[in-house]
Amino acid sequence: MPHSVLVSGGCGFLGSHLVDRLLLREDLETLVIVDNLWTGSRDNIAHVSDPRLSLRIADAESFTTSQHFDEIIHLASPASPVWYMREPARTIKANIGGALNLLSLLRPGGRFCFASTSEVYGDPLMSPQPESYRGSVDCTGPRASYDESKRCTEALLFEEQRVSGLDVRVVRLFNTYGPRTRIDDGRAVSNFVCQALTTGILTVHGDGSQSRSWGYVDDIVDGLERFFWRDSIAYRGPLNIGNNREVSVLGIAKFVCSLVPGSRIEHRAPIPQDPTNRCPDLTLVRQVLPGWEATTGYQEGIRRTFEWYRRRIVTEDRSAANA
Amino acid sequence: MPHSVLVSGGCGFLGSHLVDRLLLREDLETLVIVDNLWTGSRDNIAHVSDPRLSLRIADAESFTTSQHFDEIIHLASPASPVWYMREPARTIKANIGGALNLLSLLRPGGRFCFASTSEVYGDPLMSPQPESYRGSVDCTGPRASYDESKRCTEALLFEEQRVSGLDVRVVRLFNTYGPRTRIDDGRAVSNFVCQALTTGILTVHGDGSQSRSWGYVDDIVDGLERFFWRDSIAYRGPLNIGNNREVSVLGIAKFVCSLVPGSRIEHRAPIPQDPTNRCPDLTLVRQVLPGWEATTGYQEGIRRTFEWYRRRIVTEDRSAANA
Numbered sequence: 348m349p350h351s352v353l354v355s356g357g358c359g360f361l362g363s364h365l366v367d368r369l370l371l372r373e374d375l376e377t378l379v380i381v382d383n384l385w386t387g388s389r390d391n392i393a394h395v396s397d398p399r400l401s402l403r404i405a406d407a408e409s410f411t412t413s414q415h416f417d418e419i420i421h422l423a424s425p426a427s428p429v430w431y432m433r434e435p436a437r438t439i440k441a442n443i444g445g446a447l448n449l450l451s452l453l454r455p456g457g458r459f460c461f462a463s464t465s466e467v468y469g470d471p472l473m474s475p476q477p478e479s480y481r482g483s484v485d486c487t488g489p490r491a492s493y494d495e496s497k498r499c500t501e502a503l504l505f506e507e508q509r510v511s512g513l514d515v516r517v518v519r520l521f522n523t524y525g526p527r528t529r530i531d532d533g534r535a536v537s538n539f540v541c542q543a544l545t546t547g548i549l550t551v552h553g554d555g556s557q558s559r560s561w562g563y564v565d566d567i568v569d570g571l572e573r574f575f576w577r578d579s580i581a582y583r584g585p586l587n588i589g590n591n592r593e594v595s596v597l598g599i600a601k602f603v604c605s606l607v608p609g610s611r612i613e614h615r616a617p618i619p620q621d622p623t624n625r626c627p628d629l630t631l632v633r634q635v636l637p638g639w640e641a642t643t644g645y646q647e648g649i650r651r652t653f654e655w656y657r658r659r660i661v662t663e664d665r666s667a668a669n670a
Numbered sequence: 671m672p673h674s675v676l677v678s679g680g681c682g683f684l685g686s687h688l689v690d691r692l693l694l695r696e697d698l699e700t701l702v703i704v705d706n707l708w709t710g711s712r713d714n715i716a717h718v719s720d721p722r723l724s725l726r727i728a729d730a731e732s733f734t735t736s737q738h739f740d741e742i743i744h745l746a747s748p749a750s751p752v753w754y755m756r757e758p759a760r761t762i763k764a765n766i767g768g769a770l771n772l773l774s775l776l777r778p779g780g781r782f783c784f785a786s787t788s789e790v791y792g793d794p795l796m797s798p799q800p801e802s803y804r805g806s807v808d809c810t811g812p813r814a815s816y817d818e819s820k821r822c823t824e825a826l827l828f829e830e831q832r833v834s835g836l837d838v839r840v841v842r843l844f845n846t847y848g849p850r851t852r853i854d855d856g857r858a859v860s861n862f863v864c865q866a867l868t869t870g871i872l873t874v875h876g877d878g879s880q881s882r883s884w885g886y887v888d889d890i891v892d893g894l895e896r897f898f899w900r901d902s903i904a905y906r907g908p909l910n911i912g913n914n915r916e917v918s919v920l921g922i923a924k925f926v927c928s929l930v931p932g933s934r935i936e937h938r939a940p941i942p943q944d945p946t947n948r949c950p951d952l953t954l955v956r957q958v959l960p961g962w963e964a965t966t967g968y969q970e971g972i973r974r975t976f977e978w979y980r981r982r983i984v985t986e987d988r989s990a991a992n993a
Binding site: 432433434435436439440443444447450467469481482483484485486487488489491492494495496498499501502503505506507509510517584585 | 755756757758759762763766767770773790792804805806807808809810811812814815817818819821822824825826828829830832833840907908
């Protein structure tokens with residue numbers, strides 16, 4: 348049966364990779380991307396020429412159409428602290444307002460997929476974090492617009508499942524990196540790679556001992572593809588998806604330095620309420636998606652990301668020189 | 671200086687008591703109540719005839735006016751589990767959508783007050799709960815629409831304070847009871863009183879050992895009045911307001927039984943995710959509002975509530991008999 352799919356945030360880093368996968372589906376009839384290009388970019392889908400795809404430049408919370416969709420994948424939200432901390436109200440609108448609005452565009456019986464985040468665990472008091480962990484989020488803190496709007500959107504969707512039988516799929520994504528991250532994204536991997544390629548000085552906040560599990564985007568999108576549409580799964584979420592091999596921020600910086608001779612690390616003030624650790628408990632995802640694993644090691648993943656940035660930065664330099 | 675004030679949810683239980691206090695202010699020029707009468711009732715303000723007051727029947731999330739307000743007090747939300755569990759999306763819209771919309775009606779430099787809840791602590795792992803406790807809320811659970819929309823609205827307001835200097839006041843209210851609670855509110859005190867006055871059978875969920883701190887409405891509104899407008903206070907919240915003398919649900923039921931000879935208690939199945947305890951740490955409020963205390967004991971408060979219900983139920987019976 349031909350499917351119509353809407354992806355909000357489909358011009359974003361993660362969204363555009365997921366769009367590539369969706370376009371491989373033979374049962375896909377139409378794919379509508381709704382994106383306001385706040386943190387997404389047309390560049391991320393510039394390589395696509397597929398008549399099934401259309402792009403609508405609009406906010407997820409106010410997009411209207413007479414069409415109804417078989418599947419909606421709601422990704423619209425900034426994901427980097429520097430972006431969401433700058434515009435907290437807009438972040439809340441994108442997540443919750445987006446979900447409320449897009450729910451009205453789902454055909455009866457359709458499926459609503461949502462990318463939640465490991466940030467729902469806040470600064471966790473247990474590690475690794477299983478889905479049953481209720482988290483330790485300061486709802487009055489400087490990261491709260493993102494953390495709480497993701498938590499509240501989860502609440503909305505599971506409540507709609509309870510009261511009206513909505514078919515939901517909710518994943519909690521841990522740190523994800525790879526090609527198509529914005530140069531000014533502001534998170535560790537892209538920061539370090541861009542700094543290494545430009546100034547040669549990598550800035551590490553605090554002592555860099557805070558650890559993250561770094562998931563390479565191709566692995567993460569493998570998991571999303573299987574959970575959102577490919578596998579037949581009774582479980583609806585929340586489902587941790589990520590890499591559980593923790594590496595410190597300093598470890599990442601050192602590895603990036605090793606790729607660019609002459610680059611070096613400088614320490615800056617710590618970021619307020621930066622979680623000390625974040626690592627997925629993958630017990631559940633191994634049951635739900637047997638065989639799935641984030642297999643790309645951080646060194647391989649960072650090398651690929653580095654190559655992508657290098658080509659982009661070199662191209663931009665050439666364009667600037669020719670301008 | 672004459673003040674214009676908007677109260678969303680001003681026809682509700684708590685809202686209508688707060689409206690009574692607001693109308694005692696000599697600096698109050700206009701008072702607009704925005705209420706969709708979902709859980710509120712015109713009856714709650716029927717005793718008021720004050721030319722400064724106007725009622726607008728509208729949802730807080732979509733109310734529009736050309737007027738701007740010096741103070742906005744956002745109370746619009748159901749507060750009883752049976753009500754918010756029935757319409758979770760609407761609950762989220764009232765809280766977060768309401769706050770987002772009402773913020774646009776605040777004059778620059780105005781004050782935005784919000785009634786958050788002890789439910790932000792979820793089923794707490796520590797007792798009593800200080801404001802710094804990050805809580806233990808299951809954001810996928812059956813109470814999540816309320817708990818998470820209150821948490822996310824707090825997030826929105828404290829973030830707006832951070833990015834744009836918004837003057838916020840946020841309280842976390844613990845269980846509050848008293849006259850003007852709906853007969854079908856569904857929470858313990860009003861349930862027990864109404865059951866005692868009608869069927870004579872008081873239904874207790876589980877064994878009734880779950881405890882709450884029961885705050886009589888007059889005491890709670892004393893605290894709100896001081897924090898929202900009367901005292902000059904630098905602290906903006908969150909601030910616990912409640913009674914810290916815990917009484918079990920069964921203890922309340924037994925006391926109500928003692929008021930109506932022949933009434934008795936029946937036990938029913940426990941409510942899912944009913945918190946086992948909830949008790950405010952009042953250290954902070956004693957510093958912020960020196961001298962304030964919820965002094966009305968539960969026996970005195972329940973007697974007053976009982977009298978109010980008795981008069982109402984007798985009046986309704988007479989009206990029915992005369993109909």
